[in-house]
Amino acid sequence: MTARTFTGGIHPAYQKLTAHTPIRDLPPPPQAVIPLHQHTGAPCHPLVQKGDTVLLGQKLGDTEAPVAAPVHASLPGKVVAVEPRPHPAGRDVPAVVVEWDGSDATVDVQPHPDPDDLDPAKIAAIIREGGLVGLGGAAFPTAVKVRPPEGTVIDTYILNGAECEPFLTADHRLMVENPEQIVLGLRALMRAAGAPRAIVAIEDNKPDALEAMAGATRGMPGVSVEAVHTKYPQGSEKHLIKALLGREVPSGGLPFHVGVIVSNVGTAAAAGELFATGMPLVRRVVTVTGRVKEPANLRVPIGTPFSALVEAAGGFDGEPLKVVAGGPMMGVAQYTLDAPVVKGTSGVLVLGPEDRIPEPTSCVRCGRCVESCPMRLLPLYLEAYYRAGMIDQTETLHAMDCIECGCCSWVCPARRPLVQSIRMAKMEIAARRRRAAS
Amino acid sequence: MKLVVSSSPHVVSPESVPFLMRQVVFALLPALAAAAYFFGPYAVFLVVVSTGTAVACEAVWQKITGRPVSVHDWSAVITGILLAYNLPPRAPWWLAVVGSAFAIIVAKQLFGGLGHNFINPALAGRAFLLASWPAAMTSWVTPFDARTTATPLPLLIPKGQELAGVAAPSYWDLFAGAVPGCLGETSALALLAGGLYLVWRRVIDWRIPAWYLGTAAVLGWILGGPRGLFGGDPLYHLLAGGLILGAFFMATDWVTTPVTRRGRVIFAVGCGILTVLIRVYGGYPEGVSYSILLMNLATPLIDRYTVPRQFGAPARPPRAPAARPPQTGHGHAHHAPAREGR
Ligand code: SF4
Ligand code: SF4
Numbered sequence: 001m002t003a004r005t006f007t008g009g010i011h012p013a014y015q016k017l018t019a020h021t022p023i024r025d026l027p028p029p030p031q032a033v034i035p036l037h038q039h040t041g042a043p044c045h046p047l048v049q050k051g052d053t054v055l056l057g058q059k060l061g062d063t064e065a066p067v068a069a070p071v072h073a074s075l076p077g078k079v080v081a082v083e084p085r086p087h088p089a090g091r092d093v094p095a096v097v098v099e100w101d102g103s104d105a106t107v108d109v110q111p112h113p114d115p116d117d118l119d120p121a122k123i124a125a126i127i128r129e130g131g132l133v134g135l136g137g138a139a140f141p142t143a144v145k146v147r148p149p150e151g152t153v154i155d156t157y158i159l160n161g162a163e164c165e166p167f168l169t170a171d172h173r174l175m176v177e178n179p180e181q182i183v184l185g186l187r188a189l190m191r192a193a194g195a196p197r198a199i200v201a202i203e204d205n206k207p208d209a210l211e212a213m214a215g216a217t218r219g220m221p222g223v224s225v226e227a228v229h230t231k232y233p234q235g236s237e238k239h240l241i242k243a244l245l246g247r248e249v250p251s252g253g254l255p256f257h258v259g260v261i262v263s264n265v266g267t268a269a270a271a272g273e274l275f276a277t278g279m280p281l282v283r284r285v286v287t288v289t290g291r292v293k294e295p296a297n298l299r300v301p302i303g304t305p306f307s308a309l310v311e312a313a314g315g316f317d318g319e320p321l322k323v324v325a326g327g328p329m330m331g332v333a334q335y336t337l338d339a340p341v342v343k344g345t346s347g348v349l350v351l352g353p354e355d356r357i358p359e360p361t362s363c364v365r366c367g368r369c370v371e372s373c374p375m376r377l378l379p380l381y382l383e384a385y386y387r388a389g390m391i392d393q394t395e396t397l398h399a400m401d402c403i404e405c406g407c408c409s410w411v412c413p414a415r416r417p418l419v420q421s422i423r424m425a426k427m428e429i430a431a432r433r434r435r436a437a438s
Numbered sequence: 439m440k441l442v443v444s445s446s447p448h449v450v451s452p453e454s455v456p457f458l459m460r461q462v463v464f465a466l467l468p469a470l471a472a473a474a475y476f477f478g479p480y481a482v483f484l485v486v487v488s489t490g491t492a493v494a495c496e497a498v499w500q501k502i503t504g505r506p507v508s509v510h511d512w513s514a515v516i517t518g519i520l521l522a523y524n525l526p527p528r529a530p531w532w533l534a535v536v537g538s539a540f541a542i543i544v545a546k547q548l549f550g551g552l553g554h555n556f557i558n559p560a561l562a563g564r565a566f567l568l569a570s571w572p573a574a575m576t577s578w579v580t581p582f583d584a585r586t587t588a589t590p591l592p593l594l595i596p597k598g599q600e601l602a603g604v605a606a607p608s609y610w611d612l613f614a615g616a617v618p619g620c621l622g623e624t625s626a627l628a629l630l631a632g633g634l635y636l637v638w639r640r641v642i643d644w645r646i647p648a649w650y651l652g653t654a655a656v657l658g659w660i661l662g663g664p665r666g667l668f669g670g671d672p673l674y675h676l677l678a679g680g681l682i683l684g685a686f687f688m689a690t691d692w693v694t695t696p697v698t699r700r701g702r703v704i705f706a707v708g709c710g711i712l713t714v715l716i717r718v719y720g721g722y723p724e725g726v727s728y729s730i731l732l733m734n735l736a737t738p739l740i741d742r743y744t745v746p747r748q749f750g751a752p753a754r755p756p757r758a759p760a761a762r763p764p765q766t767g768h769g770h771a772h773h774a775p776a777r778e779g780r
Contacts, residue, residue: 012449090443166449238749251750322442328449335443349448356442357450361508362553364455367643367697376746380697398748406447413455414553420445 005229006242008374010407012232012329014205017295018169023177023285025299026312028075028100032303033085033340034060035095039133040140041067046096052079057107057280059131060096069131069141069343074282074301077101086339088306088325090332095340098303109278115188121147123192130274131281131343136160136171136235136264137326139344142271145263146192148256157195158244158255159186161202161209161265162228162235165327168347170285171265173297175202175209178269179216185271186223193261197222199244200265205230232329233405237262239374251401266346286341288313290350291320300341307337309348321356324349329406360415369408369418375401379408379418386425391432394425402426459512461641465632466519466687472615472625476581477527481621484534485522491538492518499547513552517541520560523622523683524727525567528579533571537563557734558691561727578618587618612677623680633686642690645699646706650685651676653710661718681713684726694734701737701744708733 037043044061048054054073062070077100084092115123128143148154159182163171175182190198200217202210204227214225228234228243238249240262247258255262270281282302286309289295293314300309306323310316324331325345341348369379377398385393399422408418473481496514500507509515521537541563549555568575580587607617615625623629636642655672662670676682689695689709696705709729716725 010451012451242749248750251748253750320439320441322444322448324446324448329447331446331448333441333443333446333448335441337439351448355449357444357448358454361455361511362551364513364553364692365695365697366458366692367702370697370746371643371699375749377748378697378741378745381741397745398751401748401750404446410447410449411451411453413451413453413458415450415454417445419447423445 005231005234006239006374008372008376008407009231009233009239010372010410011230012166012410014230015166015289016169016172016205017167017289018287018297019172019206021169021173021295021297023170023173023297023299024312026301026304026308028301029304029308030100031080031305032074032098032100032301033095033305033338034071034074034098034303035085035087035093035340035342036061036071037087037093038071038139038302038342038344039069040138041065041069041144043094044068044071046082046094048079048082048096050079050082053077053101054079054098055105055107057109057282059280060098067141067144069128069133069143070280071096071302072131072280072282073098074303075100076103076105086336088332088334088339088342088345090335106279109280111278112275113184115184115191115275118188118191120192120194123188126274127188127192127271129280130271132267132270132274133281133343134264135266135270135284135343135346137330137344137346139342142189142263142267145261146189148193148261152256153259154193154195154256154261155197155259156245156261157186157190157193157198158237158240158260158262159198159200159265159268160235160237160240160262161200161206161213162240163206164203164230164232164235165329165331165347166232167289167349168287168327169289170287170297170346172206172209174269174285175206175265176212178272179212181272181276182213182265182268183216183220183223183272184275185268185273187220188271188275189261189263189268190222195261198224200225201228201240201244202226203228203230203234232407233374233403236374236403236405238403251398281343284341284343284345286345287347287349289347291317291352292350293317302343303340305338305340306334306348309341310337310350316350318352320350321353322351324351329410330404358415360417363412363414363416366413368411368413369416372407372411374405374407375403377402379412379422380416382425383416383418383421386421386428391425391428394422395429399425400429455513456511458641459516461636461639462516462687463512463519465636465641466516466523466622468628468631469523469622469625469683470519472628473523473527473621476615476624477579477621481527484525484527484529484531484621485519487531488522488525488534488538489515489518491535492521492542495539495542496547499543500551503547505551508552511552514542517546517559517563519622520687521563524560524564524620524680526575526577526579527621528577529574529621533567533574537567540566553693556694556737557731558688558694561688561731561734564727565731580618581616581624609673609677612674617678620680620683623683626677626682629682629686633682636686636690642686643699643702645702646690646695647685649703649706650689650709650713651681653707654681654685654713657711657714658717661714675714675717679717679724680726684709684713684730688726688730689733694737696737696740696744698741698744698746700746701740704740704744705733705737708736 042065081097085095087093132142133139541559545559545562658675659670659672712729713725
């Protein structure tokens with residue numbers, strides 16, 4: 001097995017403090033805050049109201065919109081509020097607040113332990129009803145992803161176990177502890193997409209995960225486990241496809257345009273649980289790490305507030321500076337610990353005062369941002385044009401291709417906030433395109 | 439509890455501008471030791487004067503123009519050292535002061551300070567001194583005994599050896615630095631040690647010295663000999679004069695060189711070609727400084743025409759961007775304002 005890769009990228013300090021910490025199940029919190037919008041696409045409408053009693057796994061919200069996924073109760077109890085609440089994405093979102101009744105009363109669920117016997121469309125329907133979305137962070141509805149447009153041929157399903165963000169180990173632990181569940185989920189995903197072949201891609205800094213997944217997939221026709229080079233952003237789907245298959249997803253395109261679907265191993269594990277037990281997506285594994293006393297991998301009900309996670313990890317170790325939902329490279333800084341775990345929450349990272357990012361100084365044109373950009377853009381020029389208000393020039397220099405991985409900002413010795421500027425430029429370009437279209 | 443809310447990424451590389459600049463200063467120290475050994479303590483004194491002037495000029499200028507004083511970024515220290523390395527070992531001390539002040543104030547600060555200048559300040563300072571005090575800038579001495587002499591560089595020109603009437607120094611003397619020449623450029627050994635350190639630590643891009651030296655060696659072999667084409671001595675071309683200093687420490691100056699990989703190769707090849715052409719055909723034997731300065735001027739153009747093909751793009755980039763964008767300011771309040779929360 002050779003480690004494969006792509007040009008660009010960086011080698012941050014990996015800080016995988018919890019790589020060998022087994023996943024621990026956290027009991028339900030007294031209250032779960034379950035946002036009605038936990039995926040890319042349209043938000044759900046509530047199906048319950050204040051005062052209702054709900055069961056574990058009961059659907060709380062759904063929508064007719066094509067790109068969406070329903071949300072379910074992650075604990076049984078009473079609905080005490082349906083109102084906007086803080087969401088880890090940074091703004092308030094309508095949410096169903098359920099108070100736990102202390103029981104484990106569950107809705108009737110139907111397992112489908114052998115997805116190979118099911119019709120692909122039926123599998124997609126089960127996945128949709130189960131509320132599955134990508135658990136790697138982007139939270140794209142899985143049922144939509146596995147059924148690309150008519151006429152698309154998918155030849156390879158890539159299971160993304162790279163987990164290249166520093167600090168995060170949720171996927172790593174899942175691969176080590178629950179490889180069979182991941183494999184069951186992968187079988188369902190492959191069948192739904194009609195993919196004859198699958199590659200499980202894992203960074204070569206996780207030998208135990210490579211071994212566990214190789215063991216679990218042994219004898220499965222068309223499925224291989226491959227080590228990829230340890231570097232950030234190896235887990236970016238475009239770069240994983242490039243590294244494994246040598247194909248470049250065209251600018252503005254999606255993986256299915258080159259015959260590939262990429263899903264996170266966490267997503268496959270959730271699919272495995274859904275098919276094995278019939279239980280929809282109501283809990284997930286979250287790495288709680290950084291400046292906490294006992295960094296941990298916790299399996300928690302969706303809707304558990306971050307404060308409960310920090311507490312379960314032994315509390316803050318010193319005065320926190322930032323609390324980030326996700327990894328340090330692409331995660332979102334939180335202003336409140338009331339924000340709950342949502343389907344896309346892979347980690348809660350606490351940073352201390354030593355992680356304060358210094359004030360920027362002038363660009364010294366060292367070119368490090370250029371060298372590190374996995375999309376081969378010129379971040380220093382994108383930033384300079386954006387600051388000069390020359391939005392057309394940022395578009396000419398392909399700002400829209402930026403995947404916001406943060407490599408450029410990470411390497412910049414002048415601490416220039418490059419991604420921030422490029423993100424603003426992208427928003428501006430998108431707004432202009434919308435205006436031009438209307 | 440107050441939490442800082444800012445945009446990702448939330449961690450940054452430990453390699454800050456001052457850190458990287460300090461690596462360059464470290465890398466310049468072996469050449470200083472060599473200068474002290476070959477030319478005596480006065481050479482070290484010149485370096486100290488030049489560096490002190492550079493730092494003082496930067497600080498005072500920033501104070502009176504009301505800008506944040508940024509001498510702690512170490513860039514003025516590098517300019518001061520490099521300028522001194524370009525002086526004759528017995529240059530009068532005021533030459534170091536004038537050159538350094540010109541480099542910092544005219545070539546750097548008048549353009550807006552670090553990152554905004556488009557030619558290398560130390561080279562600009564040297565060019566200024568050479569134009570204003572040509573005699574003082576070319577009065578060479580031999581190592582150890584400090585007798586007045588000529589540099590071995592004219593020997594590169596066809597018929598140069600007869601003109602100079604001396605035998606060329608041995609490769610070993612050239613490599614070690616036991617030859618007349620500028621204070622900091624004679625010891626290839628010491629400069630290589632520092633330069634390779636910078637390549638190893640990835641402070642500079644290996645492509646620039648590699649392509650610069652490679653081009654100069656090949657072209658020097660083709661054009662540089664006293665007996666017509668393909669008679670040149672590539673090793674002599676590499677070791678004599680300021681080529682190694684220029685290739686590792688001046689042509690790699692971030693601010694004034696291209697940022698794209700292909701651009702850097704073009705830049706370095708251009709420097710190599712110009713260096714040999716000036717050495718062989720020019721009126722002035724040392725081509726390194728002017729080659730780099732000329733290529734500095736071409737840098738915005740090179741960047742413009744070497745935009746990489748972005749990931750997932752069709753084979754050719756559709757359009758080149760306009761020339762160098764306006765520079766960003768001095769670094770205040772560029773981060774999104776931090777929101778403080780519950
Ligand atoms: S990394 Fe920073 S300092 Fe270097 S060229 Fe890019 S923006 Fe400028
Ligand atoms: S954030 Fe965008 S510009 Fe910066 S390195 Fe990543 S893709 Fe390139």
